[in-house]
Amino acid sequence: MEPEDQPLPGRGAARARQVADLVGPFLGLIVVVALFGAVAPEGFLSVFNAKTIATQTVIVGLAAIGATFIIRSGGIDLSVGSAIALASVVTALSMKAGHGELPSALLGVLAGAAVGAVNGGLITLLKLPPFIVTLGTLGAARGAAKWLGDEQKVDAPSGWLKQFMSKNPDLSGLPGFIRENVPDWLVLAPGVWLMGLSALTAAFLLRRTVFGTWTTAIGSNEPTARLCGVPVERTKFAIYVFAGAMAGLAGVLQFGRLTVGDPTTAMGKELDVIAAVVIGGASLSGGTGTILGAMIGAFLMATLANGCNLSGVPNFVQEILVGGIIVGAVTLDGIRHGRRAA
Amino acid sequence: MESGAVLRRRRPPRLQIKGVTKRFGGVHALRGVDLEADVGEVHALLGENGAGKSTLMKIVAGAQAPDSGDLWIDGAPFAPASPREARERGVAMIYQELNLCPHLSVLENVTLGRETSRLGVKRLDAARVRLDQVLRDLDVSSFTGDTLVSDLGPGDRQLVEIARALCLDATIIVFDEPTSSLSAPDVERLFRVTRRLVASGVTVLWISHFLDEVKAIGNRFTVLRDGETVGQGDVSETSTDEMVTTMAGRSVAEAYPRSSRIPGEVALAVQGLAGASGPREASFELRSGEILGVFGLVGAGRTEMLRSLYGLDPMTAGQLELRGEALRRPRPRRWVELGVGLLSEDRAREGVALDLSIAENITLSSVRRLANRVGAVTRQAKEAAAEPWRGRLSLRASSTGQPVRDLSGGNQQKVALARLLECGVDILLLDEPTRGIDVGARVEVYRLLDQLAAEGKAILMVSSHLPELLGTCDRIAVMHRGVLGPARPREDWTEDAALAAATGGTR
Numbered sequence: 075m076e077p078e079d080q081p082l083p084g085r086g087a088a089r090a091r092q093v094a095d096l097v098g099p100f101l102g103l104i105v106v107v108a109l110f111g112a113v114a115p116e117g118f119l120s121v122f123n124a125k126t127i128a129t130q131t132v133i134v135g136l137a138a139i140g141a142t143f144i145i146r147s148g149g150i151d152l153s154v155g156s157a158i159a160l161a162s163v164v165t166a167l168s169m170k171a172g173h174g175e176l177p178s179a180l181l182g183v184l185a186g187a188a189v190g191a192v193n194g195g196l197i198t199l200l201k202l203p204p205f206i207v208t209l210g211t212l213g214a215a216r217g218a219a220k221w222l223g224d225e226q227k228v229d230a231p232s233g234w235l236k237q238f239m240s241k242n243p244d245l246s247g248l249p250g251f252i253r254e255n256v257p258d259w260l261v262l263a264p265g266v267w268l269m270g271l272s273a274l275t276a277a278f279l280l281r282r283t284v285f286g287t288w289t290t291a292i293g294s295n296e297p298t299a300r301l302c303g304v305p306v307e308r309t310k311f312a313i314y315v316f317a318g319a320m321a322g323l324a325g326v327l328q329f330g331r332l333t334v335g336d337p338t339t340a341m342g343k344e345l346d347v348i349a350a351v352v353i354g355g356a357s358l359s360g361g362t363g364t365i366l367g368a369m370i371g372a373f374l375m376a377t378l379a380n381g382c383n384l385s386g387v388p389n390f391v392q393e394i395l396v397g398g399i400i401v402g403a404v405t406l407d408g409i410r411h412g413r414r415a416a
Numbered sequence: 417m418e419s420g421a422v423l424r425r426r427r428p429p430r431l432q433i434k435g436v437t438k439r440f441g442g443v444h445a446l447r448g449v450d451l452e453a454d455v456g457e458v459h460a461l462l463g464e465n466g467a468g469k470s471t472l473m474k475i476v477a478g479a480q481a482p483d484s485g486d487l488w489i490d491g492a493p494f495a496p497a498s499p500r501e502a503r504e505r506g507v508a509m510i511y512q513e514l515n516l517c518p519h520l521s522v523l524e525n526v527t528l529g530r531e532t533s534r535l536g537v538k539r540l541d542a543a544r545v546r547l548d549q550v551l552r553d554l555d556v557s558s559f560t561g562d563t564l565v566s567d568l569g570p571g572d573r574q575l576v577e578i579a580r581a582l583c584l585d586a587t588i589i590v591f592d593e594p595t596s597s598l599s600a601p602d603v604e605r606l607f608r609v610t611r612r613l614v615a616s617g618v619t620v621l622w623i624s625h626f627l628d629e630v631k632a633i634g635n636r637f638t639v640l641r642d643g644e645t646v647g648q649g650d651v652s653e654t655s656t657d658e659m660v661t662t663m664a665g666r667s668v669a670e671a672y673p674r675s676s677r678i679p680g681e682v683a684l685a686v687q688g689l690a691g692a693s694g695p696r697e698a699s700f701e702l703r704s705g706e707i708l709g710v711f712g713l714v715g716a717g718r719t720e721m722l723r724s725l726y727g728l729d730p731m732t733a734g735q736l737e738l739r740g741e742a743l744r745r746p747r748p749r750r751w752v753e754l755g756v757g758l759l760s761e762d763r764a765r766e767g768v769a770l771d772l773s774i775a776e777n778i779t780l781s782s783v784r785r786l787a788n789r790v791g792a793v794t795r796q797a798k799e800a801a802a803e804p805w806r807g808r809l810s811l812r813a814s815s816t817g818q819p820v821r822d823l824s825g826g827n828q829q830k831v832a833l834a835r836l837l838e839c840g841v842d843i844l845l846l847d848e849p850t851r852g853i854d855v856g857a858r859v860e861v862y863r864l865l866d867q868l869a870a871e872g873k874a875i876l877m878v879s880s881h882l883p884e885l886l887g888t889c890d891r892i893a894v895m896h897r898g899v900l901g902p903a904r905p906r907e908d909w910t911e912d913a914a915l916a917a918a919t920g921g922t923r
Contacts, residue, residue: 091564283536287524294517301515303500303529361519 110381140317148293148360155343156215161325166228166335190318194311219337228335293360428491436485463640478502508581523561571602672887683874689734691724696898709889757836775802782839826857
């Protein structure tokens with residue numbers, strides 16, 4: 075039916091669309107920045123403030139990396155906030171017991187991965203819907219955090235873990251010639267570098283590895299993936315464990331930021347995480363969603379919060395704005411995909 | 417040359433099936449099937465809906481095991497325990513609803529589940545070379561390995577599945593109704609590809625309703641009827657009429673009850689209907705006391721026409737007249753009040769509420785009439801209202817309190833019809849009313865429709881099963897690419913003429 079001379083929809087077209095899929099969230103980000111640039115006090119459009127926003131992105135951003143895999147596979151994870159809290163408490167308890175920074179951080183990541191393993195195990199073994207399972211662990215992991223923390227904040231030495239979220243990190247560990255030549259705008263909180271590195275690794279996982287392809291295949295058409303010999307259950311389990319570990323890492327950094335393990339922290343963060351992924355172009359029906367998109371989404375939300383704070387916009391306005399942006403992003407996406415299907 | 421021919425005769429057939437039986441509960445799906453398909457032939461498998469074709473194909477694909485009987489591939493016994501095992505023996509299935517992941521590229525789909533990798537990182541270079549070769553062999557130029565499947569139309573998607581089969585070294589490729597959703601040029605291309613396949617020694621099993629298509633592409637054929645092989649032969653030596661007779665095995669009048677109907681006034685007139693979801697131009701007049709059939713291929717826009725008419729999808733143009741009075745586009749609820757009911761093709765989701773009882777389903781649309789003085793509706797009231805329908809429709813159920821989920825497809829459909837009739841509908845719009853119903857129950861649905869028409873109800877019936885339309889309808893109109901043709905008396909239609917109209921007259 076198509077005219078003969080139509081160009082082949084090949085690699086170029088696929089790449090062009092990947093770019094097009096990110097244009098929306100990126101435009102949204104520019105609009106938000108421009109808006110506050112005009113409205114907010116001068117401090118908003120400064121290098122220092124950009125660094126602040128980047129640091130404020132880290133917790134949601136790290137968790138959104140894992141959530142991108144889950145949403146791309148057609149699942150959902152509501153337990154992210156609780157997993158972050160549990161990981162922060164576990165890290166604090168370990169630091170308090172004198173285990174040192176690295177082992178404590180690893181334990182925190184493992185605590186998050188354990189929540190993910192429970193999620194993945196229940197979803198694949200009992201064939202329960204992810205929404206229900208993670209709604210359960212949303213409560214259970216929060217409860218476990220309170221139990222471990224004896225229902226209060228866990229004070230602990232934070233050691234170099236607090237450097238992760240510091241906007242003026244201690245550079246004394248770096249070789250002298252770097253320390254002296256590094257431009258000021260590159261001195262970001264190490265957590266931001268960690269998030270960037272994680273995002274790059276995750277994007278590679280998603281696009282270049284068998285695991286990433288299977289993740290997409292499951293979200294795109296699960297029966298077909300199974301028919302083609304994809305180990306659907308094993309892959310799903312791995313996805314939830316990975317996402318749990320990313321939430322755990324976010325929890326370790328949350329401990330670094332607060333310098334206490336707080337069982338009540340990150341309440342409701344799961345919705346910010348899902349919002350970041352969805353604003354970044356993912357569909358909750360699976361098969362879509364990119365790491366870069368999720369990062370833009372997380373950054374957009376942090377920018378919004380920061381801009382509102384600086385210009386003295388009350389918190390409730392901010393909440394309404396975030397809600398509107400989520401619905402708007404999904405609507406735009408729906409219109410675009412509707413056109414594509416026609 | 418002589419010895420070559422002799423040798424070829426002695427070679428065992430590519431696929432041999434002998435005396436295969438299969439029963440599900442009390443139903444004999446297969447009573448004894450024999451089939452022999454040679455290397456490099458297109459073997460057509462014919463039979464009406466419910467003849468056992470799909471059960472047989474599931475056995476060949478390893479999705480189900482036969483109760484008795486034997487299969488061989490190239491002379492070696494073949495008893496696959498799983499679809500994977502069947503695939504490893506070279507059997508590839510290409511189903512009507514295609515099995516692809518739309519978000520992945522062609523190459524990713526073709527290699528899915530058997531990717532070569534190093535440390536988890538995909539290394540698809542060898543697979544890409546192989547795929548490019550296969551696409552060249554198939555003379556495919558409309559897409560490449562990097563194209564996203566969601567960018568492809570149904571014809572191209574089918575070619576992706578064929579390419580996947582070839583990359584898996586399939587020697588037997590089974591096509592299930594391969595042309596039912598294809599445009600005419602895509603069908604031509606599929607024929608060309610199929611000829612290339614068989615020329616390279618692949619055996620193709622071709623399941624289809626379309627006999628002229630079988631005439632065009634098939635070498636030999638096997639006919640199934642009621643789960644048994646009832647005929648085999650060379651396509652070139654058998655006429656379409658002979659095939660039809662073998663498939664039906666009985667005169668059409670027996671299966672399709674028809675009492676005398678007297679068409680009355682025009683109940684519903686539709687002029688120039690167009691809708692956002694597909695229909696471009698549909699006009700018809702539906703009279704009381706008649707059954708008007710709408711035939712068309714899958715994707716022709718028949719369901720969308722009904723949905724637009726009924727206000728489920730947006731209508732963009734068209735005039736409606738109900739019992740002689742002009743009508744502004746009503747919403748579904750208003751239609752019911754006006755006495756017009758729609759039965760969806762998707763029975764499980766839009767026809768009945770599976771978890772509710774028969775009585776609750778039947779009274780669902782008319783429940784407000786059953787309310788007592790304080791506005792409550794008791795179970796007794798619902799069951800009392802539903803009870804008469806049990807006898808009238810010969811519902812096979814112990815009581816009207818039974819959940820609809822426990823009923824057979826045919827009985828579920830009767831419940832759905834009873835719901836419409838209970839709320840006083842006298843114009844029925846039926847979308848594929850016999851889909852997924854076994855042969856016996858179909859006849860009961862036909863009898864019910866005939867009875868309703870004789871009572872003076874106006875019935876519009878959409879179907880892709882041509883014999884049932886020719887058997888039950890008074891007039892038939894054919895839809896092709898969103899345009900509904902003129903309704904003509906069924907005596908004026910032949911199977912060939914209807915198919916030609918449905919495919920745009922290119923066959």
